[in-house]
Amino acid sequence: MHAAVIHAAHDVRFESVPDPVLSTGGDAIVRVVAACVCGSDLWPYRGVTETAAPKRIGHEFVGVVEEIGPDVRTVSVGDFVIAPFYDCDMTCVNCRNGFSTSCLDGGWWGAEDKRGAFADGGQGERVRVPHADGSLVATPGQPDAALVPHLLTLADVMGTGHHAAVSAGVGPGSTVVVVGDGAVGLCAVLASKRLGAERIVAMSRHADRQALARRFGATDIVAERGDEGVERIRAMFDGIGADHVLECVGTKESMDQALRSARPGGQVGFVGVPNGGPELPMRQMFSTNVGVRGGVAPVRNYIDELLPEVLSGAIEPGLVFDLELPLSEVGEAYAAMDERRAIKVLLRP
């Protein structure tokens, strides 16, 4: 089969790789129907994190089950399935606690699982999925083609935006600021609206992203950043800041923006991968009582809650895809996102 392989910064190729083979009894092979490129894929693409040797890449996909191992019980050949951006068994204590990203037997796409068998990257024609019963969620019947982009967001960005909102404690009547207007930030706006937030400020400088943020439920747009952005936000909320701030970027600057946009006793929910390793200023948190909670989003745990609303059309998170390319043009998909020509690129084999 063919799959995306990153060789070095700015060098992602679609090339021939070994076909996946069932190996653990509880695994499945999924034929990918749609995949996409994540903002976090851009870190190795940009060389911010090093690629020492060629490596399979991609962690968001939906598809159809082609083969299952003898121990698989909850999905069948022919099912349309959503996979989270990691694999998990959904039976260990961490999965049961709602944090399947800390699954005691879990792993990541494009790497060996805990039994030493390879789990393919998500940007490929097929993927071997470890413990398929835990990792995969089947839709009731085959979805319409138009639903596929929305379903695909449950693999990562919609669940991650939801996690930012949940981690920040967003609920009915909340005031919310979203830092970051990428696909995750936009989904965080949608998640906040869905959870009942009353006022949602999207911090964005791009007209197309501002428009989508408004469609997703943003009540206000703030284009300023840094000190000016903080001043604007505080002026909007009693001079002190918002109850909840969702950090969806992952830089030192965006976290600083988030911490200073929250009112005393407010809460920051963060899902931006902290690349470059900013540390949190503890004395500032101490003096303001602003809490920080979040991290790698347990999106598998959220699929049960979000899937019915995607199926009914109540939420349309797939609107974050503004470019579609054949999977074979995955290199161009990375370039388009790197150069900010696209918010998020959908790939179809």
Add this chain to the structure above:
Amino acid sequence: MHAAVIHAAHDVRFESVPDPVLSTGGDAIVRVVAACVCGSDLWPYRGVTETAAPKRIGHEFVGVVEEIGPDVRTVSVGDFVIAPFYDCDMTCVNCRNGFSTSCLDGGWWGAEDKRGAFADGGQGERVRVPHADGSLVATPGQPDAALVPHLLTLADVMGTGHHAAVSAGVGPGSTVVVVGDGAVGLCAVLASKRLGAERIVAMSRHADRQALARRFGATDIVAERGDEGVERIRAMFDGIGADHVLECVGTKESMDQALRSARPGGQVGFVGVPNGGPELPMRQMFSTNVGVRGGVAPVRNYIDELLPEVLSGAIEPGLVFDLELPLSEVGEAYAAMDERRAIKVLLRP
């Protein structure tokens, strides 16, 4: 009158100072009935924070109102009152949000208030209290002498221990680890018990503090620290750690201990003053989804909830006082706490 003045590290003197004078209309003068020394007072005493010039010190006291300004409405001359470890108006947006330590018009004892009038330190014979209506809470009638130590803890340590538990999200059925066996840590045990925690581990190496922790509701004691302490804690809780961890020390080591004792998705509530400025490891928080929330405790907001239980004897937080001295021997009180001869020292004029 006489009051404690810190001149330099290890040099706290009880000396003659000017009598307080009403000056803002909304203030009161309180005759101190009992005061005490805080763990955070030891930072300047030990020279960890510098004392550039002689300075009034002390921020925990209860007493009787001697004089009130013409605008005071809620307390009267003769009332027995509890003061929090700061002053606040209880009318601004932050006070109404429950975070009176961020009062827009608030201040600290032993310093000028926002109108430029001096608010005395708490370790003295009398204190001028800015906006007395916000800062002071009067008890119903004059309390028995035996109740005074318990009431005094509402000025800081009991409310601060409670804040650690609230910030960590402790509730019915919770599993809790308390890092730190000082007065605040012990009160955090009591607060967790009161909030319904099912299992409470006190980390302590001192027999007297272990005994008090058990009396306050600890179900387990762990004497180990560092890697060994973390291993013991994880072994007690499914191999992954506790739901809630209360950090009541304020060092880099204690925060590290706290973060690693929480299970994935758990929550650290922190109230230890972060002296020495440790920063939080954001990537570790990201990968584990362990949240951190807390800070300078809004104890004034908690007095309404905690006072009835102190008055009824349902909780006895004043057991943290294990030494009582005349206020004039305040220097010896600091020495006793510095040398760990006492958990917490009560001072009476």
